[in-house]
Amino acid sequence: MRKATLVMATVLVATAASLMAAETTRWVERTKVDVRAGRGSYYEIVDTVLKGEQVEIVETEGGWVSVRTPRAKTGWVFAAALSAKPVQPGGGSDFFKVAPGDASTSRTAASQGAKGLYAQDYAKAKGYDYTVVEWVEGHQPNGPQVEAFLKDTAESAGGRR
Amino acid sequence: MSRARGVLVGGIVAVLAVGCAGLDVGNVLEGGMKLVQSADTFRGAAAEIDEPEEVELGRAVTALIGSRYPLLRNEALTRYVALVGNAVAIRSDRPDMRYYFGVLDTDDLNALAAPGGYIFITRGVLGLMRDEAMLAGVLGHEVGHISLRHHAKSIKAEKRKAALKTGAEVGMTFTRASVLTPAVGLTIDGLGELALKGFSREEEGESDGVGFKYAAAAGYDPAGLRDFLQTLKDRGGKEAAVSSFMSTHPGAEERLREQEAAVAKNTTPGRRNAARFQQALARIQKR
Numbered sequence: 181m182r183k184a185t186l187v188m189a190t191v192l193v194a195t196a197a198s199l200m201a202a203e204t205t206r207w208v209e210r211t212k213v214d215v216r217a218g219r220g221s222y223y224e225i226v227d228t229v230l231k232g233e234q235v236e237i238v239e240t241e242g243g244w245v246s247v248r249t250p251r252a253k254t255g256w257v258f259a260a261a262l263s264a265k266p267v268q269p270g271g272g273s274d275f276f277k278v279a280p281g282d283a284s285t286s287r288t289a290a291s292q293g294a295k296g297l298y299a300q301d302y303a304k305a306k307g308y309d310y311t312v313v314e315w316v317e318g319h320q321p322n323g324p325q326v327e328a329f330l331k332d333t334a335e336s337a338g339g340r341r
Numbered sequence: 342m343s344r345a346r347g348v349l350v351g352g353i354v355a356v357l358a359v360g361c362a363g364l365d366v367g368n369v370l371e372g373g374m375k376l377v378q379s380a381d382t383f384r385g386a387a388a389e390i391d392e393p394e395e396v397e398l399g400r401a402v403t404a405l406i407g408s409r410y411p412l413l414r415n416e417a418l419t420r421y422v423a424l425v426g427n428a429v430a431i432r433s434d435r436p437d438m439r440y441y442f443g444v445l446d447t448d449d450l451n452a453l454a455a456p457g458g459y460i461f462i463t464r465g466v467l468g469l470m471r472d473e474a475m476l477a478g479v480l481g482h483e484v485g486h487i488s489l490r491h492h493a494k495s496i497k498a499e500k501r502k503a504a505l506k507t508g509a510e511v512g513m514t515f516t517r518a519s520v521l522t523p524a525v526g527l528t529i530d531g532l533g534e535l536a537l538k539g540f541s542r543e544e545e546g547e548s549d550g551v552g553f554k555y556a557a558a559a560g561y562d563p564a565g566l567r568d569f570l571q572t573l574k575d576r577g578g579k580e581a582a583v584s585s586f587m588s589t590h591p592g593a594e595e596r597l598r599e600q601e602a603a604v605a606k607n608t609t610p611g612r613r614n615a616a617r618f619q620q621a622l623a624r625i626q627k628r
Contacts, residue, residue: 211391214439221439222427243436258437299400302529312407313400316443316459319419321427329424333560336612 204237206247206262215255216323219244223323227253232269235262390496392438392457398496398532399457405533406445406453406461413446413464413625421621425473426460426480432558433481433488434551440484450573450586454483455536456492466586467622469572473614477559478566481552488551491544492532499531500524542592549596553603562611567600 208229216223219242227249229235235247235257244256303310321329390398413419423442430440440458445451448465455461460483462476470476486492503524539545549566557563574597576583587593 212393220427220431221437261437298397298525299404302401302526303404305526306405306408308404308408310404312412313403315412315414316403316419316441319414319416320423320441321420325420326424326427330428333428333612333614336614 206235206237206245206264207267208233208235208261209263209267210261213257213261215247215249215253215257217255218323218327219256220323220326222321222326223256226255227251229257230269232267234266390493395492395496396439396457398492398529399455399459401529402455402533402536403441403443403459403461405529406455406536409537410445410447410449410451410461410463413444415444415624418621418624419444421624422462422467422476422480425476426484428559429477429481429552429555429561430484430488432555433484435488438487440487442480450583451537452479452483453536453539454486454492456487456496456532458487460484460487464625467625469576470569470618470622471615472565473618474556474562474565474611475569475572476565476618477556477561478552478563479569481555481559482545482548482566483552484555485548485551486540486544488555489544489547491540491548492535495532495535496528499528499535502531503527539588542595545592546596546599549600550603553600557607557609557611560612562613563607564600564604564611565613567597567604570597570600 208231211231213229214221214225215227215229217226229247229249233250235249238246238248238254240246240259243259245259245262246254246256247262248254299313300310302308303313419442422444423440426440426442430436430438438458440460443459443461444467445461445463447463448468449463450465450469452462452466453460460480462479462483466479467476470479506524506527540548552566553563556565570593573583573586573593
């Protein structure tokens with residue numbers, strides 16, 4: 181009797197754990213998604229997840245989801261980038277057409293694209309100054325600066341200064 | 342219809358479409374034959390682009406824009422424009438997109454959006470503005486082009502043209518040796534010209550509509566874009582720069598009327614932030 185109860189309890193706990201895991205697990209639906217330090221695209225990137233990778237939800241707020249990545253990093257992604265059902269890796273447009281199913285190669289391609297190697301080749305071939313791109317990308321406000329600006333703007337609400 | 346026949350028909354339609362655009366017929370037919378021979382090539386041209394590809398194209402187009410106009414490398418002014426831009430962009434339909442803002446050092450009047458979130462405004466345009474609401478209105482309009490994915494259609498069209506000209510793979514296929522193909526180069530050239538010359542009248546109108554919405558949601562007086570268009574109208578054809586802006590943003594009169602109607606319906610007051618704008622703009626004179 182005691183043994184049967186123990187087995188039943190174990191099954192129940194396992195089932196509950198499985199259901200809870202299903203509720204908190206999501207799959208990346210887009211080719212490449214940057215995981216950021218805050219709820220906004222202007223926050224620094226803490227990790228990058230690729231299509232089909234599995235993440236665990238930590239919390240949800242205002243259309244953004246805090247997730248734990250397969251590399252044990254925690255950060256925010258936009259909810260629409262995730263699926264509640266498993267997603268096959270790969271796909272996407274031609275840019276990442278690499279060996280199918282080769283996650284490491286996809287990752288290399290994604291990171292190379294992220295560094296602007298394709299655009300650099302184009303600029304070099306045309307004789308264009310690629311530092312224009314680097315300068316623009318390097319002089320954007322960061323997360324805290326944007327948040328401070330938004331706060332300052334909100335505090336001036338009502339005053340048509 | 343089988344995939345092969347679909348590709349064949351699609352290829353013929355594309356050949357005819359490009360032929361109508363005035364390209365050399367011999368080249369087009371030759372390109373068309375190559376296209377039919379390679380179903381995968383056409384499939385690549387028609388494929389939807391994803392965000393990494395869009396961003397990469399945006400970087401390349403930004404380099405092209407930088408070759409036409411010098412970039413104003415003023416850190417404080419660039420950061421201010423980007424702060425206003427981000428305030429509007431987070432209210433857009435693509436709030437998770439990373440947006441980059443820059444100022445072009447020219448008296449020319451232009452504001453442009455490259456694929457992938459790269460937005461530029463000229464010093465000439467900033468000089469015509471009186472307050473932050475006008476800046477938010479114009480940047481909201483440019484964010485609208487990206488948010489509504491107006492480039493996607495053009496990217497497909499430019500890829501098709503490039504495929505017809507070269508008969509080559511049009512995707513930015515990753516290879517370890519060489520990443521830039523002539524087809525990719527042609528695609529970027531076409532997108533760069535589009536960014537510089539502007540979108541269609543219909544797309545400009547769509548961007549006005551959402552730009553108005555984004556600026557209002559960010560707490561700005563959404564009349565800012567209307568006021569900017571009115572300023573341009575008041576200056577009229579007296580200045581070559583105004584005429585040039587009108588040519589890159591078609592239907593200015595009609596757009597102004599549409600903005601007037603939207604402003605009339607709007608009941609929520611918003612901020613103008615004239616003092617903060619003037620303070621930021623003073624940085625141009627001080628440099």
